[in-house]
Amino acid sequence: MFGTTTNMPSSVFDELWRLQQEVDELFGSWSSPSGIRSVPRGSFPAINVGQTPDRVDIYLFAPGIDPKSLDISIQQNLLTVSGRREIRAEEKASYYRQERFSGEFRRAISLPEDVDPERVQAKYVDGIVQIGVQRRESARPRQIEIQ
Amino acid sequence: MTTNSEVTRRGSATAAGQSGSAEQRPQSGEPVRPPVDIWEDKDGITLCADMPGVSKDRLELRVDGNNLIIEGQVQLELSGKAEALYAEVRSSLYRRTFSLSGELETGKIEASLRDGVLTVRIPKRAELRPRKIEVRAA
Helix, strand or coil: CCCHHHHCCHHHHHHHHHHHHHHHHHHHHHHCCCCCCCCCCCCCCEEEEEECCCEEEEEEECCCCCHHHCEEEEECCEEEEEEEECCCCCCCCEEEEECCCCEEEEEEEECCCCEEEEEEEEEEECCEEEEEEEECHHHCCCCCCCC | CEEECHHHCCCCCCCCCCCCCCCCCCCCCCCECCCEEEEEECCEEEEEEECCCCCHHHEEEEEECCEEEEEEECCEEECCCCEEEEECCCCCEEEEEEECCCCECHHHCEEEEECCEEEEEEEECHHHCCCCCCCCCC
C-alpha cells in the first residue's frame, strides 16, 4: 500500500535474507566491509601482519627485489611501502607464461594505534621484507597487584 | 625470537608461536600456487617461480614420472607469542606441478634459488634440438 516494496509478501524478503546469510557463511570476508586501503587478491607484494604485546611484525612477500630500492615509511600508524621490481623479458625466447609481477608497486597498511614510529627495524631474508615496530610501553597490559 | 610459520596458518587468529612448530608442517589450507614465468629457447625451457620465504633447505623439486613438482615451505621469523593480525598469505606451503614432454632431458634439470625466486632450467635432449634445414638450390 505504501510503495511497491512494502506490498511484497514478507516471505520474499525472508528468503533473500536467508540467502544473504548463506552467502556470508560461504564466503566469509567477501561480504563483510573491506578495509579502505585493502587491495584485490594477488596484489604485489602480499602482506601478513603478526603482533605480540610489545611489537608488531609486518611481512612483505617481495621476492627478487633489491631491498635498497624499497621506500618504507611510517606516519603515525600508517605504514607505506613502495618500490619496483623489474623483470626483463628474455630476448630470443618464446614465452608461455608471464604471471610474475613486474613494475612499480605501492602498498599501505594501518597498524595498531600504539606503534612507535621511532622504533622500527627492517630486514630482507629469502624474499621477505620483515619490518618490526615496537609498541609504546603504556599500551601494554600491566598486571595489577592487589595489596 | 623463534622461527616458525604460524602467521601463515589458516585461521590462526588465536593460537600461535608454540616452540618447535618450525619443524612440523602446519595444518594449513590449500597450498599457494606460486606465480611463474616460463619461456623456451632453442636449448631448453626455463621456469621462474616466486616463492618468498622459502630457504634452500625447505625447497623440494622432483620429477615424478612425467611431472615436475615444485614444493616449498615458508618460514617466517616470529616473536615468541605472536598472533596473526592480518594475513593475505594463508598457507605456508607452495606447490605447483607441470607436466613435461619427451624431448626434455629431466636428468639434467638445474635449479637455483635466490631471494625467494626459484629458477629451473630444463634442457632439451641434444639430438632433439631444432636443426635448421638448409634448402639447397637444385
